[in-house]
Amino acid sequence: MTSVRERIRAVLVGTVDYESGLDALTVTPSAEVDPELVAAVHEACARLWRGGWQPAELHRVVARRGQPQQADLVTDAVAAHLRQFPRATVDPRWLAQADTLGARLWWGSDATYLDEIAARWRLDRVAVLDLVLSLLAILAALPPVEVLVPPPGTAVTPADRAGAAGSSRIDTRLLDRVRALLAKAESTTFPAEAETYTAKAQELATRHSLDEALLVVRGGAPATVVPFARRIGVDHPYEGEKASLLDAVARANRCHTVWSPELAFTTVFGFDADIDAVDLLYTSLLVQAHRAMARAEPPGGKAGRARLRAFRQSFLVAFAVRIGERLAGAAQAALEAATDPADLLPVLASRDEQVRETMQRVFPRTVRARGSRVDSREGWDSGRDAADRASLPTGTTPGR
Template sequence: MCLYGRLPRIPALDVPPASGGVGGTGAVAPKMLARVRALLAKAESTGFPEEAEALSAKAQHLMARHSIDAALLAARGGVPGDGPGARRIGVDRPYEGAKALLLDAVAAANRCQAVWSAEHGFCTVVGHAPDLDAVELLYTSLLVQADRALHTGRTNRSRDFRESFLIAYASRIRERLTAATAAEESADPAPDLLLPALASRALAVEDTTRRLFPATTTSRLRARDAEGWQHGESAADRATLHERTNRRR
């Protein structure tokens, strides 16, 4: 009981679970998720960058189209839109700060917001159901690709090298995801309806995040190894990140 009393308090996620399915605005349909997972698994395992990029791009298209369709459908009043939900995603040691930075980059590009609870070992991601699914899938895939790139070649890398690698990787991934998000949104044939719908959803996510976490602080990470930074940026440029990147922070 004494140990229990010293445990840190985990805030309750008092948000209604997102509902939905095929044709709705909630969680991604199981069949679509299965297709996306299969595409990303092939992208992670293939030794041919061109093939991996094509597979990831296909996965991105599936998830992007689902999210945009859900936003447009809710905006037109065809189906009531679900409010934002929240999901906890584990951030394992070591280099948990850099990994949380990567998750924040993926969440921001997918119109979600991430709050890192370092003492608990997880991030809470707030967003709409299709976006939360995309964040979890893409973050997991990018971690696998980062780990593979980090352990390619020399194995006796220093801690500073590895941490700098992951920080640079996350920073460059953020740039690529942001650019892909803008490109996907600008290609939609109904921007006059889409952009206000996305802005409304983003505002709802921000309001929910503030309600769940009224007091947050900003954490800064510092890269100390120039070679690790360069290798991290190169790995991010090679990463097949397009599970679905048409999201706004």
């Protein structure tokens, strides 16, 4: 007699077609099916945690490949996984992602979990089984990725602890102020006001990063300030164009990127304070780009869909190119205006070499992405105009 676990595995490896497998689970007593399905989800997620996936990343890719409810099942799997470990032994970055997702043990027991899901979401049993089984198929298809944050249950090295503590990151209170200023810049309809808010946010980030570099020059920086990496989500549509914008922002902040389109993220390599600035600035510029694009784009409709898509793609390409040009100029101006620029140059060159070595160790083989086509002159011109109007301070390097 075939066990429930064997039936699940047969569906995942393709020896039984999906609908037949789902039908077989539907007619099997829930007392036999439910614990096995829940255990299979938890085991699949645990495998991916050990394989380098972080809570927010797995939540994003499941939401992208599946349904929002399946991403919620991942959040519950995060909570179930964490119950095995004392909170004090889990990397703070892992915990922060779990907390952001709202991971908590809201259900009574694993034995009743699927029944409680059905009641919570007002679904029938077949729909719940379908959600879980198709989630398992999504999880089974995901490959391991580089371990950037130690997963729960992994021995944490002193360097990991230093990174988790954020010794080289922007101060938490400073980050909160930067986020608040950028939120105001994104929400205002007055370009001059947005410019003021964004300039102040960048000034704060710039001051912190230059101070860190100067500490290296003066021999006062902690030995634990080393390059790290962070994966930043790049959502569809127009992923390639958005990845180009992220790369432009990263290069201006002396970071390097590797885009993984099949997994919907870009890995950004650099020092933590710089990566923080890249993350915040990219998010803000993306909001500004979408807002400007919505104002400038031609009317849609069936007849205009191709034109609209070409416009949007060309707009984002131009926006990324022009932002890159503006940021490169700001980077050079900031360095020239810095105190003791001659002393900073060797340490900045050394830091760049460390970042490159870290990236090459993680990704020893990469392929240069092809540039995006520009099929709309209207979109290109509008994108460059929007980039010229985007809120950036003059004479400072973003995040430096």
